[in-house]
Amino acid sequence: MEILLNRLRAILDDKGLVTASSEAEPYLTESRGRYRSEASVIARPVDTDQVAAIVHACSDEKVSLVPQGGNTGLCGGAVAGARQLILSLERLDRVRDLDLANNTITVESGCILANLQQQALSANRYFPLSLGAEGSCQIGGNLATNAGGVNVLRYGNAREQVLGIEAVMPSGEVLSDLNGLRKNNTGYDLKQLLIGSEGTLGIITAAVLKLYPYPDHNATALVALRDLDASIELLQTVSHGSNGSLSSFELLPGLGMQFACQHIPDCNNPLDDSHDWYVLLSLQGSGAALGLDAMLQTLLALALEKGVIVDAIVASNETQAERLWRLRGGIVEAQRFEGGSIKHDISVKVSLVPEFIHRAVDAVKDRLPGIRPCPFGHVGDGNIHFNLSQPLEMDTQEYLSLWAEMNQIVFDIVADLGGSFSAEHGIGMLKLEEMQRYKDPVSVNLMQSLKKAIDPDSLFNPGKVLP
Numbered sequence: 001m002e003i004l005l006n007r008l009r010a011i012l013d014d015k016g017l018v019t020a021s022s023e024a025e026p027y028l029t030e031s032r033g034r035y036r037s038e039a040s041v042i043a044r045p046v047d048t049d050q051v052a053a054i055v056h057a058c059s060d061e062k063v064s065l066v067p068q069g070g071n072t073g074l075c076g077g078a079v080a081g082a083r084q085l086i087l088s089l090e091r092l093d094r095v096r097d098l099d100l101a102n103n104t105i106t107v108e109s110g111c112i113l114a115n116l117q118q119q120a121l122s123a124n125r126y127f128p129l130s131l132g133a134e135g136s137c138q139i140g141g142n143l144a145t146n147a148g149g150v151n152v153l154r155y156g157n158a159r160e161q162v163l164g165i166e167a168v169m170p171s172g173e174v175l176s177d178l179n180g181l182r183k184n185n186t187g188y189d190l191k192q193l194l195i196g197s198e199g200t201l202g203i204i205t206a207a208v209l210k211l212y213p214y215p216d217h218n219a220t221a222l223v224a225l226r227d228l229d230a231s232i233e234l235l236q237t238v239s240h241g242s243n244g245s246l247s248s249f250e251l252l253p254g255l256g257m258q259f260a261c262q263h264i265p266d267c268n269n270p271l272d273d274s275h276d277w278y279v280l281l282s283l284q285g286s287g288a289a290l291g292l293d294a295m296l297q298t299l300l301a302l303a304l305e306k307g308v309i310v311d312a313i314v315a316s317n318e319t320q321a322e323r324l325w326r327l328r329g330g331i332v333e334a335q336r337f338e339g340g341s342i343k344h345d346i347s348v349k350v351s352l353v354p355e356f357i358h359r360a361v362d363a364v365k366d367r368l369p370g371i372r373p374c375p376f377g378h379v380g381d382g383n384i385h386f387n388l389s390q391p392l393e394m395d396t397q398e399y400l401s402l403w404a405e406m407n408q409i410v411f412d413i414v415a416d417l418g419g420s421f422s423a424e425h426g427i428g429m430l431k432l433e434e435m436q437r438y439k440d441p442v443s444v445n446l447m448q449s450l451k452k453a454i455d456p457d458s459l460f461n462p463g464k465v466l467p
């Protein structure tokens with residue numbers, strides 16, 4: 001390490017190296033506190049050349065490196081061992097180009113997602129990727145994990161926002177594809193290979209991203225459903241009748257609403273009675289799309305008439321819409337006040353979401369009476385955060401010791417329905433066992449071959465993604 005440290009000192013400026021334990025702390029702990037990095041050196045380059053020089057130095061000294069963005073990942077992907085270097089991209093945070101004629105923005109990977117959204121907004125454009133951690137996650141981390149969020153239904157995942165990528169490869173070469181072309185069929189699409197690879201194939205240093213017209217009008221509603229199955233009927237009604245403007249369609253369980261209203265300030269259920277299942281939905285549009293409120297009112301009236309929904313409130317202004325969305329965020333935050341929570345981030349075909357929830361709820365209740373399932377999330381994409389709060393009287397550690405067993409119960413049902421055990425958050429270190437158990441062996445073998453071909457010495461993020 002000492003030789004590497006000397007080389008790093010020669011590459012980086014005086015803010016480029018963190019070795020003091022007090023300063024290192026934020027890079028070592030991760031958001032759920034499941035893992036802790038043991039690395040003692042954090043490199044903070046300012047440009048792509050410095051990243052490439054660090055990669056060369058690490059390669060020579062045989063020290064593997066772990067790229068780190070905002071460190072908000074939920075699978076331990078940015079966690080480093082004692083003999084590894086954390087490569088933080090936080091200082092690569094410039095906007096390199098804002099091209100309004102082509103509706104693109106070229107940013108460095110350390111740009112915080114919320115800042116990027118703001119940059120787009122200041123040019124009267126929209127960057128649609130939006131998730132709970134947007135105030136601290138970085139676009140490089142979003143691309144490395146192919147992040148999802150609340151607007152996937154209309155705009156797609158992170159990978160669908162990308163027109164080009166710049167990345168430093170394990171050889172130290174820079175893959176530069178920042179032309180911003182919307183069509184380019186010249187062989188394999190390497191940027192898409194890097195997106196979702198969780199720092200195991202390349203270090204993303206910049207990207208060209210798509211911008212959209214700013215949706216100057218939103219119509220948001222909180223709806224109480226007849227029952228869980230009605231969520232899919234409502235989704236059909238709204239997506240067919242809303243002229244392509246449906247951007248979010250989130251399932252909220254009655255128990256989650258209860259948690260949020262009890263524990264989180266500013267969370268109130270605006271509907272008169274409590275219900276088992278709700279949907280929070282938004283239509284978005286710009287210019288000619290004005291009239292979304294009326295469209296939403298008409299669609300909800302139809303759903304009410306058919307008995308699909310039993311109550312609804314449409315936000316009459318931006319502040320009310322924000323209050324409704326606060327409930328969605330509140331459900332995420334409130335679960336920690338209810339003791340241990342065993343979490344899953346699964347997907348099945350959209351039409352199978354109710355069947356999955358019915359089966360999985362029954363199965364976990366059979367295993368542990370008193371367990372409190374709180375499934376919520378992106379039902380419009382078939383992606384449910386199947387979270388399980390502990391029984392009220394149970395010891396938290398005893399409950400959390402059932403995590404692996406609960407995983408198997410839940411993931412077996414997911415597999416039976418042809419779904420995915422990891423829809424949004426990735427694999428990292430957390431889901432290596434599941435990769436082995438549930439991912440088809442041909443895919444895993446191909447991934448291993450690709451990893452070997454691109455990174456033969458396992459320099460980038462070893463021990464992540466692949467078993």
Ligand SMILES: Cc1cc2nc3c(=O)[nH]c(=O)nc-3n(C[C@H](O)[C@H](O)[C@H](O)COP(=O)(O)OP(=O)(O)OC[C@H]3O[C@@H](n4cnc5c(N)ncnc54)[C@H](O)[C@@H]3O)c2cc1C
Nearest residue numbers: 069070071072073077132138140141142144147148199204
């Ligand atoms: C409150 C909260 C809400 C969340 N909501 C969502 C959600 O709705 N949808 C969703 O998909 N995720 C969500 N997440 C998970 C997380 O925010 C995302 O995975 C995010 O994209 C990670 O970005 P990051 O910059 O924090 O990356 P990090 O956590 O730093 O890293 C994540 C992975 O990417 C790699 N990596 C980071 N930067 C680079 C780079 N420049 N080049 C190569 N590899 C890199 C790391 O090595 C690691 O494997 C949420 C997390 C929290 C805490």
